Amino acid sequence: MEKKIRVRFAPSPTGGLHLGGVRTALFNYLFAKKHNGTFILRVEDTDQTRFVEGAEQYILDCLNWCGITPDESPEKPGAFGPYRQSERKPSYKQYADQLIEAGFAYYAFDTPEELNEKRAANANFLYGQKTRMEMRNSLTLGANEVTDLLAQNTPHVVRIKMPSDEHVSFNDMIRGHVSFDTNLVDDKVLLKADGMPTYHLAVVADDRAMEISHIFRGEEWLPSAPIHILLWKYLGWEAEMPQWAHLPLILKPDGNGKLSKRDGDRLGFPVYAMNWNDPKTGDITKGFKELGFMPEAFVNLLAMLGWNDGTDKEIFTLEELIGSFSVDRISKAGAKFDFEKAKWYNHEWIKNSSAESLQATVSSALLAAGIEVEDEKFLLKVIDTIKDRCSLLGDFVAQSAYFFTAPTTFDEAAVKPKWNLEKADFFREFASQITESATASELEEAFKTLAAEKNIKPGEVMLPLRVMLVGGKFGPGVFDIAVLLGATETKSRIENAVNIFNG
Ligand code: GLU
Numbered sequence: 001m002e003k004k005i006r007v008r009f010a011p012s013p014t015g016g017l018h019l020g021g022v023r024t025a026l027f028n029y030l031f032a033k034k035h036n037g038t039f040i041l042r043v044e045d046t047d048q049t050r051f052v053e054g055a056e057q058y059i060l061d062c063l064n065w066c067g068i069t070p071d072e073s074p075e076k077p078g079a080f081g082p083y084r085q086s087e088r089k090p091s092y093k094q095y096a097d098q099l100i101e102a103g104f105a106y107y108a109f110d111t112p113e114e115l116n117e118k119r120a121a122n123a124n125f126l127y128g129q130k131t132r133m134e135m136r137n138s139l140t141l142g143a144n145e146v147t148d149l150l151a152q153n154t155p156h157v158v159r160i161k162m163p164s165d166e167h168v169s170f171n172d173m174i175r176g177h178v179s180f181d182t183n184l185v186d187d188k189v190l191l192k193a194d195g196m197p198t199y200h201l202a203v204v205a206d207d208r209a210m211e212i213s214h215i216f217r218g219e220e221w222l223p224s225a226p227i228h229i230l231l232w233k234y235l236g237w238e239a240e241m242p243q244w245a246h247l248p249l250i251l252k253p254d255g256n257g258k259l260s261k262r263d264g265d266r267l268g269f270p271v272y273a274m275n276w277n278d279p280k281t282g283d284i285t286k287g288f289k290e291l292g293f294m295p296e297a298f299v300n301l302l303a304m305l306g307w308n309d310g311t312d313k314e315i316f317t318l319e320e321l322i323g324s325f326s327v328d329r330i331s332k333a334g335a336k337f338d339f340e341k342a343k344w345y346n347h348e349w350i351k352n353s354s355a356e357s358l359q360a361t362v363s364s365a366l367l368a369a370g371i372e373v374e375d376e377k378f379l380l381k382v383i384d385t386i387k388d389r390c391s392l393l394g395d396f397v398a399q400s401a402y403f404f405t406a407p408t409t410f411d412e413a414a415v416k417p418k419w420n421l422e423k424a425d426f427f428r429e430f431a432s433q434i435t436e437s438a439t440a441s442e443l444e445e446a447f448k449t450l451a452a453e454k455n456i457k458p459g460e461v462m463l464p465l466r467v468m469l470v471g472g473k474f475g476p477g478v479f480d481i482a483v484l485l486g487a488t489e490t491k492s493r494i495e496n497a498v499n500i501f502n503g
Helices: 019-034 055-066 085-091 093-101 112-121 143-151 199-209 219-234 261-267 295-303 318-324 339-351 355-368 376-389 395-404 421-433 440-453 458-470 478-485 487-502
Strands: 006-009 038-041 105-108 157-160 167-172 176-181 189-191 214-218 243-247
Touching: 006 019, 006 214, 019 038, 019 055, 019 214, 019 243, 019 295, 019 318, 038 055, 055 295, 085 093, 085 199, 093 105, 093 157, 093 189, 093 199, 105 143, 157 219, 167 219, 167 243, 176 219, 189 199, 199 219, 214 219, 219 243, 295 318, 295 339, 339 376, 355 376, 355 395, 376 395, 376 478, 395 478, 421 440, 421 458, 421 487, 440 458, 440 478, 458 478, 458 487, 478 487
Parallel strands: 006 038, 214 243
Antiparallel strands: 105 157, 157 189, 167 176
16 A cells, blocks of 8 residues: 655744745645645654744744645644654653664763863764763663663663764655765764653654654755664664655855845845744744735745746746645755845735735735725725735835825925926816816826926926825826826825925
């Protein structure tokens, strides 16, 4: 029988969710959905020192916002729970025992002081093949002594015993054949003094227990792969081993190294999916959501970081991504993150969204800016008129506020230097010609005819008209604005501004 497709996103709840983490979740999700599989969220919270209150809920919120909701998770347990490693604590010790029994792991009794001394003497100290025989562990101490130390509950850890002169290799779905020299890998801790497993033991035990079929994770985990593969073998599970795929790194905009949160702070763009409120420091780190990204655009741009469908197509819905996704189109090379390109995706998504689908978001953004929309139909027209000028959802406020409240300040510098009584005259006359039923092209026609009659170049009065209606030098076609505002409002804005410019 073919193995069921089961994949997992396995974050540690230690803080904000980096966009690379969301991309890992997304690729897991796409692979699962493409193959009628199951997408699992497993919370890897065995490192109690790094645990952060609220981070798990935050991860779930981010996944929900993106629309990549797990089929099994701590909040929606399936048959393989619990889904938090801390709650699985009692299950791991048996594997550490089994490994020790078989000679693949050993007890280490070195105190933190002893380890610090070694590190002080040698900054590159690694606990492993070259050094393990100088340390206090079950390989160097007599059997009786080890039994006594254990009986006295002497603090100890369990370490894997890395074999010498071996090559651990596997076939990565993205990278192909990958091989590691075991001499270069240290004896990682598997079980800590508090009885908690480390990541290495827990990840292998749980991937097996949860019947994970494929592992998609970031390239930063590649150096851990030999340890995991040896554990699968040493525990006698080799035949059940999942397939591995290490996703390319997301790089800084200049391509020099992995994109970090600090790069975002430095260069002025978000790196987290949603606002992260650090409970320890009280600092809030801005996320893509709050900056005004549509979740569809965010997911779309993440998918294109290291993947494409083999054509020039760049805009994909989640459904289309599921349909087109294939692992052999994931690239090995790191993907540079370009915030301008990210905004381009969002702009495309906003532009192609219906006014109705943007209505609620724009309405509440306006309300937050103190503008209460009374006529929802009018709002829909406004959205349609300005949406292709917005790259971020927040842009709707600046781009549309003047439709709801007449400008109180004007870009006078753009108008005043060339203002004169002839222009004032022109505008008063133009205002008197505006009728409620006129279309934008009729208004434009009337405007140009009147300018010609008065010997004024239309270009000279076009910008003043815009400033009168909008307050500044931006916005869609000025006659479209006039039609949307209606004759009464347009006339009143022109008259008011003429008085100001005259004064
Ligand atoms: N807990 C690891 C993380 O924080 C999971 C790595 C893996 O997928 O094996 O990303």
